[in-house]
Amino acid sequence: MDIQKLKKPVLIILACIAASILVIVLSGTPFRFSMDGGGDAGGKTVGDKAADGEKIPIKVLILPQFEIGEMAGDSPGEAQHFYENLFADSDKYVIPGPGDDTVMYVQDGRALCLAGVGKVDSALRTTAILTDERFDFSDAYIISVGCGGSAEGYAVMGDVVVITGIADYDLGHHADPRDMEDPERPDWFYDDTLDNCASAVLNRDLTDRVYELTKDIKLDSTDRTRKAMKETFSGEEWAEREPKVIKGTDVTGDDFWKGEYGDRNAKFITETYGMPDPFALTDMEEIAKATAVKRLGMGDRYIAVRVSVNMDVFLKGETPENLWTTGGAVITNDSSETLDIFPVAMMNNYKVVRAVVKAIDEGKL
Numbered sequence: 001m002d003i004q005k006l007k008k009p010v011l012i013i014l015a016c017i018a019a020s021i022l023v024i025v026l027s028g029t030p031f032r033f034s035m036d037g038g039g040d041a042g043g044k045t046v047g048d049k050a051a052d053g054e055k056i057p058i059k060v061l062i063l064p065q066f067e068i069g070e071m072a073g074d075s076p077g078e079a080q081h082f083y084e085n086l087f088a089d090s091d092k093y094v095i096p097g098p099g100d101d102t103v104m105y106v107q108d109g110r111a112l113c114l115a116g117v118g119k120v121d122s123a124l125r126t127t128a129i130l131t132d133e134r135f136d137f138s139d140a141y142i143i144s145v146g147c148g149g150s151a152e153g154y155a156v157m158g159d160v161v162v163i164t165g166i167a168d169y170d171l172g173h174h175a176d177p178r179d180m181e182d183p184e185r186p187d188w189f190y191d192d193t194l195d196n197c198a199s200a201v202l203n204r205d206l207t208d209r210v211y212e213l214t215k216d217i218k219l220d221s222t223d224r225t226r227k228a229m230k231e232t233f234s235g236e237e238w239a240e241r242e243p244k245v246i247k248g249t250d251v252t253g254d255d256f257w258k259g260e261y262g263d264r265n266a267k268f269i270t271e272t273y274g275m276p277d278p279f280a281l282t283d284m285e286e287i288a289k290a291t292a293v294k295r296l297g298m299g300d301r302y303i304a305v306r307v308s309v310n311m312d313v314f315l316k317g318e319t320p321e322n323l324w325t326t327g328g329a330v331i332t333n334d335s336s337e338t339l340d341i342f343p344v345a346m347m348n349n350y351k352v353v354r355a356v357v358k359a360i361d362e363g364k365l
Contacts (some may be wrong), residue, residue, distance in 0.1 A: 055136040059109040060360045062086075062353070063126065065117050065146045065285055076343055078146045079114060081350035086357065087112050095132060098124050110357065111135070115144075118254050119170075119288035126292040141360055142293050143303045145353050147345060148250065148283035150308040152263050153236075155280045156229060157311065157341045158221045158243030160352045161250070162211045163304035164202055165275035168287045169253030169266060171198040177261070186268040187261065199273040200290045203300045209365060210303055211247050214355050219243040219348040225341045232316040243308075245352055248280020250304065252287040258320070263312050282312050303356065307349035310337050 064078030071083045083090075083105065090107035102125060104113035113129055115122040130137050150157055173189035180187060191198075221243050233239035251266040270279040286304055293302045314320075315337070323337055359365040 056106060056134060057109060057136045058106070058111045058140045060141045060143060060357055061111045061113070061129065061137065062357070063113060063115045063122075063129075063142065063144050063289060065115055065122065067114060076346045078346065078349075079112065081346060082112055082145070082353070085350070085354070086110055093132075093134065095125070095128055098128065104129060106135075108361075110361075111140075115285065115289060118284050119252065120254075122285040123288035123292045126289045127296070130293070130296050130298065137298065139301075140298070141301045141303060141365070142298060143305065143353060143356065144286060144289050145304075145349055146283065146285070146306050147309040147342075147349070148281040148306045149258070149310045149312040150281060151248070151266065151279045152233075152260075152311060152313045153238060154248065154278050155246060155308055156221075156239060156241060156243055157225050157308050157339070158219055158345055158348055159280075160214075160217075160219060160243070160245050160305060160307045160348050161248050161281045162207055162214065162245060162352075163250045163281070163286065163306065164204065164207045164247050164277045165249045165270075165273070166200045166202070166287045166290050166304070167249060167251050167266075167269045167273045167275060168194075168198040169251050169257070169269060169282070170255065172269075186265045188265045188269055190272050197291055198287075199275070200287065200294065200299075201276060202290070202302060202304065204276065206300070206303065206365075207247065210305070210356055211245065213359055213365070214352045215245045217245055217352055217355060219245070219351070220344050222340050222344055224339045225344075228315050228339055232311075243348060246280060248277045249275040250286045250306065251279055251282045252285060253282065254284055256284065257282070258312060258314060258323075260313055266312065281306055281308060305349065305353050305356070307345045307352075309342050309345045 062082055064082070066077055067079045068075045068077035071080060072088070087105040087107050087110070090105035090112070093104045093106060095102045095104050095113060099121065102114055102116075104111055113125070115125045148161075150159060155161065171194045172191045175187045175189070177183040177187050219242070226240075229239045249270045251269055266282060267279050283306060286306070290299070290302055290304065293299050318337065356365065
């Protein structure tokens with residue numbers, strides 16, 4: 001590998017995400033989150049090079065962030081349905097750091113690898129995967145998959161979002177409203193020096209094709225989720241519909257924010273950067289992965305499809321104190337934040353992305 005050729009894109013990616021530090025608290029959760037993709041999954045581990053010495057061609061790379069426990073046979077996280085249905089007989093390749101090594105599963109020209117949580121890990125891992133000289137990604141579609149929080153007024157829990165634009169929640173300037181002359185205005189301020197890495201509009205022709213391919217896929221919800229949405233957003237027509245595939249903008253922040261003021265900021269950020277569709281979802285990685293892929297010259301083949309597992313504002317009865325003071329779990333079936341939608345949402349996301357992968361397999365995308 002020519003290290004000199006890699007220095008520039010890696011340094012640019014790091015510069016774009018240096019303003020944000022990964023802050024995520026997992027203590028107290030009954031689940032073990034896996035971000036290395038190893039676990040007890042089957043398949044054989046392959047050596048450093050392909051058997052014939054040639055690069056292994058990859059037609060589609062699927063990049064979730066994390067798994068809950070093992071890659072198969074227990075509570076599904078972002079990767080498990082893909083592993084069980086598309087990679088059960090795969091070869092395993094160790095992708096060296098930075099940080100901990102991770103495992104990439106390869107089967108029938110497809111690849112699956114956990115990108116890690118937060119902007120720093122996900123950008124570095126995405127770069128490490130796509131610059132690994134054992135693999136040929138020159139014609140590959142890169143599909144980012146995972147979960148996020150719905151934008152109030154636009155998306156319901158269980159919706160699957162075909163992301164058309166991405167904006168960074170952190171880059172710019174934030175002020176405490178108590179210090180502002182007008183505490184009612186958004187407390188985020190635009191900085192034009194960050195334009196090259198604070199937002200991204202994805203390939204519109206490609207996102208339109210993905211949406212048309214998947215828009216009629218039936219998605220599921222739960223009675224508990226429907227009840228909570230109706231109680232929290234009483235009389236709001238948008239909140240009482242069933243989940244569906246929608247297009248929208250993703251706003252990425254390392255900070256797991258929540259509430260009316262954060263929602264106001266996210267909508268303002270979306271408008272400021274002139275995104276093609278309304279703010280639909282917030283998460284912790286998307287802008288970083290998209291920036292990494294773009295810097296490596298593969299941005300025209302980048303697809304992002306995420307499912308909502310919570311709201312970006314507090315549901316009825318929720319407060320910051322009862323959700324986060326003890327660092328409690330946010331994806332268990334007794335959580336007031338995700339209710340019991342998480343496993344259903346993981347299947348929703350898989351069904352939509354599986355249709356996209358099938359089209360790629362058949363050369364129809």
